[in-house]
Amino acid sequence: MNDTQKNPREPWWDGYARSLEKMPRPDEKSRDAARARQDTLTKPQGALGRLEDFACWLAAWQGREKPRLEKVETLIFAGNHGVTAEGVSPFPPSVTGQMVENFKGGGAAVCQLAEAYGANLRVVDLDLNHPTANLMREPAMSTDECMAAMARGADAVGDNVDLLLLGEMGIGNTTSAAALCCALLGGAPNSWTGPGTGLDPEGVSHKAEVVARAIELHKPHCAHPLEALRRLGGRELAAIAGAIMEARSRCIPVVLDGYVCCAAALPLERAQTGALDHCLAGHVSAEPAHARLLEQLGLNPIADLGMRLGEGTGAAIALGILRGALAAHNGMATFDAAGVDNRE
């Protein structure tokens, strides 16, 4: 990504902004071919509902009438957050690193789901021993830190990936997500703030106050959505943004996870409408503001199961559904081949 090299005469985000303008579009010929195929299969037209749409969407991004899900990669980015000093989470920040070990050992929920649905899983821990700065008091990341995290995200996307699932881990990161949403979408800080891993109502109020102070400090300086990401995000959020851009540059379809993952994607869509056209929302989580964020992003979630864990668990559940969509698309008989009469 040479475009993203800093030039001292231009703002740090200019290279990314240029890349976003030049992002490839889906292959409409493959989408049309997939749609035409669907209409020959032994079912009333459209009767598989969104399963048909998912297959056609995968076709468009993979450039294949019959898409495949042979190599599905789950990337989990982990970061630590200085804002935990404000008491925004019921869990201690030590849990981020401990969960990274748990991911590596296969004991976390996302590990079990990824295995069940046939996805690889890779954890990328981002400088866990150096938490970001406390976003309530100063920018979470320097320009260099933010760009480095975005590059780590981009570099993590493997070769020949058919579908990318994105997830995160970071005690304190729903505070970042709320602040980012509030800065980029407006509205009251408390309308973007929820219980995260399980704050009580008093804790949520305190967290909203932290978000409000962060907005007051940083919003006047967010000349570009990526500047909001740098000031209010965290390394794992920046890495997710970098991975989404990298996937797009290679036309790899992406499944987003919950509130934090979608908040990390938000600056890209705000910077360039259509930047997330290669992304599906795996689910809508129980974190109250997630549904509203998805609406703002124009994303219709695949699953709605009251989950609120992050890690990529909602994206993994969606993978299970996409596998069914593809099995039907690729494996069903046509009316002609099966000798079934079509409608009169």
Added chain:
Amino acid sequence: MNDTQKNPREPWWDGYARSLEKMPRPDEKSRDAARARQDTLTKPQGALGRLEDFACWLAAWQGREKPRLEKVETLIFAGNHGVTAEGVSPFPPSVTGQMVENFKGGGAAVCQLAEAYGANLRVVDLDLNHPTANLMREPAMSTDECMAAMARGADAVGDNVDLLLLGEMGIGNTTSAAALCCALLGGAPNSWTGPGTGLDPEGVSHKAEVVARAIELHKPHCAHPLEALRRLGGRELAAIAGAIMEARSRCIPVVLDGYVCCAAALPLERAQTGALDHCLAGHVSAEPAHARLLEQLGLNPIADLGMRLGEGTGAAIALGILRGALAAHNGMATFDAAGVDNRE
């Protein structure tokens, strides 16, 4: 099912009604053990949302803290309907038998989904050469026909089944479903009538008129919900009801499919509250009345993907999600084992 032998002095449904009264209850000890296990796993309590509930529900019905999904059986019951003479479907009735062959050949959507999610599939065709009588003019089935179909459904449930998925095929059967719902739940005939496989609005109006005439004819004679099943249902609907009762008698958990499958289950719940406690709704379909029927049954659907195909496709999609729920439940590490700090 000796209870269901006819005694000339009592109505035909009395044996079923007695069986429904004596149905076994779930194992609450296993449910509690599963819930306790969930609360030790490396995630905030409740963070997997409904996935946790599904695992505990399976535990309760299987009587195991760690449930299994080794043998999952999909039963598809197929029947033909005399009411097709009224022009209630855009597809000719020949399609029922042709689709049975397509099921056997693996070309139908449910075959691909069942294979993708690791379920067996068996098709039970119920006297396809002798359609039920035209329910607009007379009872769809005789007492003997209805009881025989229920017995076929019960007999079809295999041994050692961990989970049963139910589906159906029958051109014309959404008319039966609408008439059953209208007879048992009240409301206007057109409020239960939808496009099915794809009627245009004019066709839907005509179908609602057929339902209205059927209700006028039969409703005064529906002294028991199973009598409504006999008069307004079809063989595949009666078989589904029989399979649900058989599964319950053996504590086998069941996943229901769409509108027709749930309409077939409705008489049981109306006859005996709690008769469907061992059933989940796999999805809510695009057939407009399905959501309302699910509400009446107190069932919260697992998926909502705009599907409207029947066959068991919605139940199969739900199986994919249940596999994830179980993988997490059975395979995740505990806080202790993983050395992860719990909340402060």
